[in-house]
Amino acid sequence: MTKVGFMSLGCPKNLVDSEVMLGHLKLKGFELTHRLEEAEVLVVNTCGFIDSAKQESIAAILEAASMKQKGACRKLVVAGCMVERYREQLLADMPEIDACLGTRDIEHIAEVIGADDRLFEPERNPAYLYDEHSPRLLTTPRASAYLKISEGCDHACAFCAIPFIRGPQRSRSQESIVAEARQLVALGVLELNLVGQDTTDYGRDLGDPDALEKLVRALGQVDGLRWFRIHYSYPNRLTEGVLHAMAETERCAKYLDLPLQHADAQVLKAMARGGGRSSFLKLLKKIRHIVPEVFIRSNFIVGFPPETEAAFGELRDFVAEAQFEHMGIFTYSLEEGTPAFGLGDPVPERTKQKRKRILMELQQKISRAKNTLLEGRVLEVLVEGVHEETELVFKGRHQGQAPEVDGGVLIVAGEPKVNTLQPVLITKGHAYDLVGEVLEGDTAAAIRAFEQRPRSKGPKNA
Numbered sequence: 533m534t535k536v537g538f539m540s541l542g543c544p545k546n547l548v549d550s551e552v553m554l555g556h557l558k559l560k561g562f563e564l565t566h567r568l569e570e571a572e573v574l575v576v577n578t579c580g581f582i583d584s585a586k587q588e589s590i591a592a593i594l595e596a597a598s599m600k601q602k603g604a605c606r607k608l609v610v611a612g613c614m615v616e617r618y619r620e621q622l623l624a625d626m627p628e629i630d631a632c633l634g635t636r637d638i639e640h641i642a643e644v645i646g647a648d649d650r651l652f653e654p655e656r657n658p659a660y661l662y663d664e665h666s667p668r669l670l671t672t673p674r675a676s677a678y679l680k681i682s683e684g685c686d687h688a689c690a691f692c693a694i695p696f697i698r699g700p701q702r703s704r705s706q707e708s709i710v711a712e713a714r715q716l717v718a719l720g721v722l723e724l725n726l727v728g729q730d731t732t733d734y735g736r737d738l739g740d741p742d743a744l745e746k747l748v749r750a751l752g753q754v755d756g757l758r759w760f761r762i763h764y765s766y767p768n769r770l771t772e773g774v775l776h777a778m779a780e781t782e783r784c785a786k787y788l789d790l791p792l793q794h795a796d797a798q799v800l801k802a803m804a805r806g807g808g809r810s811s812f813l814k815l816l817k818k819i820r821h822i823v824p825e826v827f828i829r830s831n832f833i834v835g836f837p838p839e840t841e842a843a844f845g846e847l848r849d850f851v852a853e854a855q856f857e858h859m860g861i862f863t864y865s866l867e868e869g870t871p872a873f874g875l876g877d878p879v880p881e882r883t884k885q886k887r888k889r890i891l892m893e894l895q896q897k898i899s900r901a902k903n904t905l906l907e908g909r910v911l912e913v914l915v916e917g918v919h920e921e922t923e924l925v926f927k928g929r930h931q932g933q934a935p936e937v938d939g940g941v942l943i944v945a946g947e948p949k950v951n952t953l954q955p956v957l958i959t960k961g962h963a964y965d966l967v968g969e970v971l972e973g974d975t976a977a978a979i980r981a982f983e984q985r986p987r988s989k990g991p992k993n994a
Contacts, residue, residue, distance in 0.1 A: 542579025
């Protein structure tokens with residue numbers, strides 16, 4: 533049996549592709565190994581979205597090439613987004629690469645590994661879309677998984693190469709998604725994270741603009757599923773129907789990932805996105821009204837031309853008003869092949885980094901204040917395992933914290949049980965993480981008991 537090692541980079545959507553490739557390899561009889569130095573074949577599934585991601589991918593390819601020279605590896609396969617953008621250049625500049633595989637060719641991974649021709653290309657399927665019948669080997673913690681509901685994108689955001697890399701929007705059927713959700717639950721998954729290039733665009737290519745609302749309600753009926761969370765929602769496509777479905781579906785986490793990218797109207801117009809500070813504030817107010825206590829995450833890009841100091845000030849003031857629970861900041865990366873490429877990259881890197889730092893420091897204050905408000909509450913927490921830095925602390929997340937991108941809950945007392953949902957009393961809120969202790973019983977009972985506990989009045993002069 534040929535040993536295959538995998539290096540997967542980039543976003544959760546790319547991770548799902550890696551899991552499907554692993555599933556195909558296992559089905560074909562390959563031996564999969566976590567010890568990369570022992571692998572006879574190394575596969576690097578790359579990200580090519582922005583410059584920093586490309587640099588990380590190149591570094592991983594070079595690392596794999598070094599293993600090929602010194603270790604057991606005899607074949608290096610490069611897959612994913614970098615291949616879609618730079619296949620010929622990669623093969624020309626890196627003779628260590630033995631084969632390439634694009635984002636729409638992943639089901640042919642075994643065939644590509646077995647091919648003798650370095651330039652071999654499998655028969656391409658531009659409409660490729662994995663489904664519940666695709667073999668898949670999960671690499672996430674046992675109780676959590678990503679579920680890709682669509683592929684590709686029909687938007688034309690000026691900074692983004694995804695439509696070229698991933699192709700046009702292609703939605704899975706509701707039946708296919710629900711069937712895979714049931715399969716994942718049967719494997720012990722308690723939490724699903726719904727991903728796509730734009731989840732709020734789900735189903736429009738099938739002629740159903742209300743498809744996401746229907747999917748939310750359908751997933752709410754999957755027995756054994758405790759939470760599912762919506763990622764990558766586009767503000768202009770978020771309907772009241774979806775929000776009401778979120779509010780009314782108990783299993784739908786009260787969490788929304790809403791990348792707004794900026795708040796200045798002129799910058800957003802240049803990004804080919806539309807909207808602005810005023811309209812976004814109205815949208816956030818509506819979301820919080822319909823879905824009480826929702827946790828909202830957003831991402832922004834600083835340094836996009838023509839971001840002036842005034843435009844950045846508009847974004848900074850918006851962040852202060854919006855009061856997001858979670859936020860990510862990216863510095864603009866000039867990408868060839870995108871509509872914005874002709875605008876150049878006039879904002880100096882030092883200025884971009886300064887603006888990023890200003891926004892992150894502002895968000896840290898907001899997040900700390902919001903997390904402090906959770907002190908004394910009992911939250912249901914998915915216990916994921918022992919903390920990487922010390923065996924004395926366990927880590928977990930409540931439904932308002934997504935894996936990888938948000939903070940977590942540090943469990944310092946009680947009896948945590950890995951891969952279960954347990955009630956945790958929050959004792960301290962920090963800028964990113966919460967600290968707490970596990971309580972006995974199920975969450976509902978623990979909350980009732982905590983709320984009914986006798987309270988000490990304390991000394992009169994306290």
